[in-house]
Amino acid sequence: EAQVTQNPRYLITVTGKKLTVTCSQNMNHEYMSWYRQDPGLGLRQIYYSMNVEVTDKGDVPEGYKVSRKEKRNFPLILESPSPNQTSLYFCASSFLPGTDYGYTFGSGTRLTVV
Amino acid sequence: GENVEQHPSTLSVQEGDSAVIKCTYSDSASNYFPWYKQELGKRPQLIIDIRSNVGEKKDQRIAVTLNKTAKHFSLHITETQPEDSAVYFCAASQRTNAGKSTFGDGTTLTVKP
Numbered sequence: 001e002a003q004v005t006q007n008p009r010y011l012i013t014v015t016g017k018k019l020t021v022t023c024s025q026n027m028n029h030e031y032m033s034w035y036r037q038d039p040g041l042g043l044r045q046i047y048y049s050m051n052v053e054v055t056d057k058g059d060v061p062e063g064y065k066v067s068r069k070e071k072r073n074f075p076l077i078l079e080s081p082s083p084n085q086t087s088l089y090f091c092a093s094s095f096l097p098g099t100d101y102g103y104t105f106g107s108g109t110r111l112t113v114v
Numbered sequence: 115g116e117n118v119e120q121h122p123s124t125l126s127v128q129e130g131d132s133a134v135i136k137c138t139y140s141d142s143a144s145n146y147f148p149w150y151k152q153e154l155g156k157r158p159q160l161i162i163d164i165r166s167n168v169g170e171k172k173d174q175r176i177a178v179t180l181n182k183t184a185k186h187f188s189l190h191i192t193e194t195q196p197e198d199s200a201v202y203f204c205a206a207s208q209r210t211n212a213g214k215s216t217f218g219d220g221t222t223l224t225v226k227p
Binding site for chain 2: 031033035040041042043044045048049050056058059090096097098099100102103104105106107108
């Protein structure tokens with residue numbers, strides 16, 4: 001089954017404790033992206049990647065890191081999480097999102113930073 | 115950068131009525147406009163999209179129109195059903211920066227039986 005898999009689904013952590021949210025896709029998509037969703041603010045893009053070792057900032061990259069060492073994986077790293085990073089995070093992938101295809105989203109990771 | 119505004123933020127209709135959600139974008143270079151539906155507790159899912167060389171696209175009860183001159187596009191749902199109740203997001207992206215996709219803030223549609 002074609003899918004984007006995120007883990008974990010739920011995570012509660014403390015301020016300052018480094019964490020990684022994993023994302024994997026099995027569709028051989030070139031593009032992958034991370035979004036955060038907050039009430040009333042829609043989906044805001046954090047980072048995206050056009051291919052292995054090629055990443056770029058989205059609209060809200062502060063406090064996040066990403067890496068794309070393999071085509072199928074695109075982890076999101078919070079090196080020192082803060083409470084304002086409490087949010088619902090979605091990973092997404094696409095063959096070519098700019099012109100022909102939308103993003104396929106994962107199931108989401110609900111992160112709480114206390 | 116691109117800015118996408120979406121209206122209304124909430125919309126309530128009776129079953130069987132039509133619903134229209136409108137989005138405007140700021141960057142004239144944007145040329146791909148997808149719409150996503152997010153049911154409660156679920157992930158966003160692409161329901162329809164339109165490219166800048168097309169003015170209208172229809173898929174059963176849903177349609178999208180695009181006015182490039184005015185830089186706005188709209189989602190039309192006809193004969194609404196309770197299962198259409200969800201949050202709908204519009205988005206805009208462009209060929210020259212394909213990975214960057216800017217979303218509107220969403221519209222919560224409620225279809226009352």
